[in-house]
Amino acid sequence: MALASVASAQAPPRAAGTVKASTADTLTVTNSAGQEITVAVPRAAQVVLVPPGSKTLSDATPTTLSNIAVGDKVLVTGTAGDAADSLHAVRVIVMKSAAIAETHAAEEAAWQRGGGGLVQTVDAANGTIVVMSGARTLTVHVMPTTTFRRYSGDSVKFEDAVASQISDIRPGDQLRVRGTRAADGSSIQADGIVTGSFRNFSGLLSSIDSANGTVTLKDLATKKVVTVKVAANSDLRRIPAEVAARFAARSAGAGPAGGGAAPGGGAAPGGGAARAAGNDLSQMLSRLPTETLGGLKVGDAVMIVATQPPGDAAQPTAVTLLAGVEPILRASPKGDTQLTPWSMGSEPDTGGGAGGGGGAR
Secondary structure (H helix, E strand, C coil): CCHHHHCCCCCCCEEEEEEEEECCCEEEEECCCCCEEEEECCCCCEEEECCCCCCCCCCCEECCHHHCCCCCEEEEEEEECCCCCEEEEEEEEEECHHHHHHHHHHHHHHHHHHCEEEEEEEECCCCEEEEEECCEEEEEEEEEEEEEEECCCCCCCHHHCEECCHHHCCCCCEEEEEEEECCCCCEEEEEEEEEECEEEEEEEEEEEECCCCEEEEECCCCCCEEEEECCCCCEEEECCHHHHHHHHHHHHCCCCCCCCCCHHHCCCCCCHHHHHHHHHHHHHHHHCCECCHHHCCCCCEEEEEEECCCCCCCCCEEEEEEECCHHHHHHCCCCCCCCCCCCCCCCCCCCCCCCCCCCCC
16 A cells, blocks of 8 residues: 555655664655654654555544654655755654555465466456466456466566556466465466566576666577566575575475476476475565675576566566575586565555565565
């Protein structure tokens, strides 16, 4: 939910972001650009609390400045302060960080329960989509209220996915669905569907162009040299050596053919153990140390999952780039261990500059 949507359009200037510090009568707010704004909050200012997901102030409840903690999201409207980075608050709308985390966890769980896979067929007339989920098929039933979102060519997070429709979905796409499963698990009534066209690459970096924000490698699976764009919001991580060794051992282990799940829940090449290792890697990404484009070096072993714009010549954009994977690539020399692009639960956005979290890569 964008806090901006519950704010009056007639109340600029404003500050939206995450609370960095607070005193008895001030807040320090950091916006998405990293700018710190000092907000003076007089006693006469209105301070209200809204739950994540609110679209209006109808469910807002009064609170106090003392109830605002570091990490909470706020939208402040008021008058300009004495300095360019200051503001006198007339109204402060607050979302508690704990409530945001609970909402995020609930959304993530709902998407995980729903499932997904690689799209096999799309029947727009009858509102059904068949996906391959591991070794089984899942029939997705579209309802009149089903919402559709799709990763566009430059979308690398779930919150960047754009509104779409069933006619945008193609065989070979990856799909995630949230909804109510049938008792036998073979079908699902869809509340929400997210799709995208993704590609996986793995190999050693042969060049890094920091000025243009790209990396080049020879992909293990296709043996082709590919250049991948690394956007400002691409998720770059580095796996510690001991953790990489553990996943390499699992990836190299024997697994039944057809077991496990591929990116997005679909089929992938290689044994079940390799696919399971890839899924586990994807699930733990948010806990791994972050990396930067400047921190990468030629010769680094990487795994990348990227969005693929239309057209074979279009340059893919990294959703996630994981470095430090030398042991994993040695165990899966054909690139069988792959990352999933999905991180479905997105932290509610504060709009106007706070930025969401988690999301959807």
